[in-house]
Amino acid sequence: MSEIIIVPVVMGTLFLGLPWLILHYLTKWRQTQTLTGEDERLLDDLYETARRLEARLHTVERIVKADNPHFQPSEDHSSAMLDQFEQRINNRRN
Numbered sequence: 749m750s751e752i753i754i755v756p757v758v759m760g761t762l763f764l765g766l767p768w769l770i771l772h773y774l775t776k777w778r779q780t781q782t783l784t785g786e787d788e789r790l791l792d793d794l795y796e797t798a799r800r801l802e803a804r805l806h807t808v809e810r811i812v813k814a815d816n817p818h819f820q821p822s823e824d825h826s827s828a829m830l831d832q833f834e835q836r837i838n839n840r841r842n
Contacts (some may be wrong), residue, residue: 783840791837798830 783791810822 779825788837795830795833795837802830 805822809819813819813821
């Protein structure tokens with residue numbers, strides 16, 4: 749008698765419950781891959797902050813270089829990184 753109840757429960761779980769669970773989490777995963785408007789605003793703010801900090805750093809390096817001729821400024825990798833970041837943001841918007 750108990751087999752009569754167990755078989756439909758197992759079949760329902762395998763053919764209804766499991767696919768529903770997989771599709772549910774696939775949908776949730778796809779939704780989290782997109783940027784929201786708030787995320788884009790935050791990225792824009794961070795990008796502008798990084799640009800301003802880079803400009804300040806160059807200003808400080810110029811001042812120190814004027815005071816100390818032996819000062820060697822740091823290598824400028826930040827501009828290239830910020831440009832790559834800007835390209836990624838523009839690609840996501842398109």
